[in-house]
Amino acid sequence: MNKEKFIRGIPKADLHMHVEGAIEPEMAIALAQRNGVDLPYRSADELKAALDFQCLQSFLAVLKNLVSLLIHEQDFYEVTFNYLKKSSFQNVAYADLMFDPQAHMSRGVAFDTVIQGIHRAQQDAEKEFGIRSQLIMNFQRDASIESAEQALDEALRYRDRIVAVGLDNTELPQFYTLFTDLFRRARAAGFKLTSHCDVDEPTAVDHIRGCFNQLQVDRLDHGVNVLEDEQLMEQARSQQICFTACPTTDYITVKDPLSDPYVQRVSHAAKAMLEAGLCVTVNTDDPGIMGGRYINDILIDLDRLVTLSKAEIVQLMRNAFNSIWVNEQERQDYLTALENYAETYANHGEL
Ligand code: ADE
Numbered sequence: 001m002n003k004e005k006f007i008r009g010i011p012k013a014d015l016h017m018h019v020e021g022a023i024e025p026e027m028a029i030a031l032a033q034r035n036g037v038d039l040p041y042r043s044a045d046e047l048k049a050a051l052d053f054q055c056l057q058s059f060l061a062v063l064k065n066l067v068s069l070l071i072h073e074q075d076f077y078e079v080t081f082n083y084l085k086k087s088s089f090q091n092v093a094y095a096d097l098m099f100d101p102q103a104h105m106s107r108g109v110a111f112d113t114v115i116q117g118i119h120r121a122q123q124d125a126e127k128e129f130g131i132r133s134q135l136i137m138n139f140q141r142d143a144s145i146e147s148a149e150q151a152l153d154e155a156l157r158y159r160d161r162i163v164a165v166g167l168d169n170t171e172l173p174q175f176y177t178l179f180t181d182l183f184r185r186a187r188a189a190g191f192k193l194t195s196h197c198d199v200d201e202p203t204a205v206d207h208i209r210g211c212f213n214q215l216q217v218d219r220l221d222h223g224v225n226v227l228e229d230e231q232l233m234e235q236a237r238s239q240q241i242c243f244t245a246c247p248t249t250d251y252i253t254v255k256d257p258l259s260d261p262y263v264q265r266v267s268h269a270a271k272a273m274l275e276a277g278l279c280v281t282v283n284t285d286d287p288g289i290m291g292g293r294y295i296n297d298i299l300i301d302l303d304r305l306v307t308l309s310k311a312e313i314v315q316l317m318r319n320a321f322n323s324i325w326v327n328e329q330e331r332q333d334y335l336t337a338l339e340n341y342a343e344t345y346a347n348h349g350e351l
């Protein structure tokens with residue numbers, strides 16, 4: 001079996017995607033019309049032309065425009081369902097879905113509206129396609145602590161529907177110092193903990209250290225700058241902290257993602273992390289806005305850039321299934337399906 005086919009067929013988990021980042025351009029235009037939102041783009045093509053990210057801040061500015069489209073429960077449902085359906089067709093067996101309640105509550109959209117729409121999509125997608133998913137609620141690193149506390153209060157009412165809390169949006173200097181108490185409270189309430197440490201942000205290594213030691217995260221989103229610090233790598237290995245790398249690109253470079261410096265940067269880092277024995281995974285981040293690329297596109301391009309052996313592809317998925325927060329029986333079921341697939345196809349046919 002050739003490697004592209006092997007990648008397409010392998011059972012997968014996607015541990016880092018944002019519901020808000022799953023709005024595809026065509027969907028955005030339809031939502032704008034349906035909800036009477038005045039977008040600065042008149043067509044999907046105009047929006048794609050604007051999806052040209054030079055840095056985290058320029059990306060977040062476009063994301064903010066798109067978030068304003070999500071108003072009703074049905075909007076959250078459709079975006080989530082579309083992602084889960086497309087992912088299940090790419091053999092994603094399990095996905096962690098991130099959502100940002102503060103981005104909605106600050107616009108007067110109720111927490112209940114957000115979570116009901118997403119939850120209904122999770123249930124329907126599991127019923128129709130068999131894809132399993134859980135929710136990670138992200139706090140925004142640049143919003144007030146009071147609004148984060150409020151989001152956590154709301155989340156406690158849905159404790160059984162949310163598996164973890166995380167941090168995203170603008171990476172403020174030493175953001176981890178602001179969230180120590182909140183994360184302690186979340187941990188005590190039974191949530192797992194994760195945080196974004198975006199790629200090559202200023203003082204990235206210090207941020208990773210702060211997330212490890214002050215926030216005591218179970219997982220780190222992106223976090224590829226860990227490669228710059230031998231001690232942190234050792235800590236990540238011994239504490240089995242999982243990294244969710246995302247070699248994603250925007251609509252401008254999507255025709256030639258391999259030439260995108262960000263895709264190159266993250267792909268080489270992911271390969272180096274694998275070789276260093278770190279628990280690294282590969283994920284979609286914002287599939288709607290990032291060139292409409294889902295997990296297979298991302299993995300196939302990763303292989304084209306840094307050449308993965310079949311064993312390395314299997315290891316990426318093993319890392320993912322070992323890092324999800326499910327009961328041991330469910331984990332074993334995923335791992336068994338993965339190992340069976342590997343045994344059946346890894347050794348058959350030339351690459
Ligand atoms: N929100 C969506 N994607 C994000 C990312 N990669 N970093 C920070 N905030 C985000």
Ligand code: ZN
Nearest residue numbers: 018196221285
């Ligand atoms: Zn992200």
